[in-house]
Amino acid sequence: MTYVVTVDICIPEGTPEMDPLQRAGAVALVEDGLDAVRAVEGPDGVQVDVLDTIVAVHPGGALLKVVVDAPALEFAEGSVQVLVDELLERTEVLADWTIERCEVELHQDLARESLAAADGPDAPPDDLALRRARHTAGASSAQNAGEGADGPDGAATKARAARARMLELAAELRAFPPAVFGVEADDDRRAVPAESARLAAGALVHATDTLVDELFEDVQVLAQEDATVAECEGPLWHLERLPDRYALQYDARFARRFLVTVIALTTRFTDGSFQHLSCVAEELALRFLLNEATTTLELHDLLDDHVSTALANLADALCVDTDHDRVHHPAALLPFTSWFTPFTEDSYAHPSTTDEPEAAPQ
Structure with a gap:
């Protein structure tokens, strides 16, 4: 199963923000390190394949998107955590950087199937942008007339x-x-x-x-x-x-x-x-x-x-x-x-x- 793992890595606390030249060097180091890896041994020795990576460096660190093929969400997250930890550790100038976030996001095919499974009067709209916004907002697709907490009071509570x-x-x-x-x-x-x-x-x-x-x-x-x-x-x-x-x-x-x-x-x-x-x-x-x-x-x-x-x-x-x-x-x-x-x-x-x-x- 394909998972997208978002990783935030940050420069050491109290360190001056990186200038453009430092950011260019950092993105090269991170990209080279990730490009060299095709698979990671995750928890319990399970192999997780690295399918794609995107790196965006900013003055305070970098945002990574790592796409992996893993048998379960936990293996995807754990493997990418290990991968980035090792990358930082073996790269001297990045050794003091820290991982602030490492979370898994379902690939869009799975998210779309989940959204499409809803039906009835409160089914998600056809427009993908509206679907995503509604899904992110946590709106329930299981609303039924006269049922649940999503009546007028519930809607007002969500709006607030x-x-x-x-x-x-x-x-x-x-x-x-x-x-x-x-x-x-x-x-x-x-x-x-x-x-x-x-x-x-x-x-x-x-x-x-x-x-x-x-x-x-x-x-x-x-x-x-x-x-x-x-x-x-x-x-x-x-x-x-x-x-x-x-x-x-x-x-x-x-x-x-x-x-x-x-x-x-x-x-x-x-x-x-x-x-x-x-x-x-x-x-x-x-x-x-x-x-x-x-x-x-x-x-x-x-x-x-x-x-x-x-x-x-x-x-x-x-x-x-x-x-x-x-x-x-x-x-x-x-x-x-x-x-x-x-x-x-x-x-x-x-x-x-x-x-x-x-x-x-x-």
């Missing part, structure tokens, strides 16, 4: 819990002060209450995890089928929403680069280092993130006019130094071969996205 969670997550979006969302704006049409700004910020943080997981699953589908988006027969979460004119260019390699771009962008959002959108791929990533946040807010009945305005204010603020039309209108995009090219010399570019793809027809 979702609101509280979004407000709590808002503090993690360190790159944007309330004013960016429109708090205390001079223009009444753009002004929003502080709580609405916090709901928008929290939704973006919540949407980040969902978007990264879904894009990773898109990578897996394309890699397993050895196909482009135009040729892919399996369902995709997001990549089908990219401009159709380049659909034959969206292969697994492109999808990996785009996923790393999303991780790098949202990491700068949360660690406070974001300055401006760096390339076309980041503009597209922002559009996906805003869509995901909107879906999440709608699901929890938290998307009112003020919150919508807060998200729009943020989008406008991020587009000041770039072309607003490119974010919202894909037809205005630069040529495909330029999507990962930094706009300026001071634009951030993750080391894993800087290799130029083979020349593609325009």
Whole structure:
């Protein structure tokens, strides 16, 4: 059975954050170490095959996605824990790094089967993004009329819990002060209450995890089928929403680069280092993130006019130094071969996205 294991590894506490050169070195060391392993001996001597890995390094450490074939969830998690522990231990400059999280996520085929098994009036919607948001929110597909705790009182309780969670997550979006969302704006049409700004910020943080997981699953589908988006027969979460004119260019390699771009962008959002959108791929990533946040807010009945305005204010603020039309209108995009090219010399570019793809027809 195929499992996706997410691993967060962090630099030692009290150590200065890594600069771009250190991050480039770290990603090379981690990628080389993982690429050298094809199988791991897990608990009880069970062999677990390593199918694929993706590494995204940020100033405070790295996020790893490791795909393994294991007989059970426990073996997958335990084997990847052993693998990463050994990688850190045998790599001198990473020896003091620590594993903060190592958790298993079901492969999308299994998640889809589980969701599809529900029927009746409360069956999951056909749209995959809505399904994922609903599944993440913990909504029960077993609702029946007059049964369970999901009546009006239960729904209100869930809504309050979702609101509280979004407000709590808002503090993690360190790159944007309330004013960016429109708090205390001079223009009444753009002004929003502080709580609405916090709901928008929290939704973006919540949407980040969902978007990264879904894009990773898109990578897996394309890699397993050895196909482009135009040729892919399996369902995709997001990549089908990219401009159709380049659909034959969206292969697994492109999808990996785009996923790393999303991780790098949202990491700068949360660690406070974001300055401006760096390339076309980041503009597209922002559009996906805003869509995901909107879906999440709608699901929890938290998307009112003020919150919508807060998200729009943020989008406008991020587009000041770039072309607003490119974010919202894909037809205005630069040529495909330029999507990962930094706009300026001071634009951030993750080391894993800087290799130029083979020349593609325009």
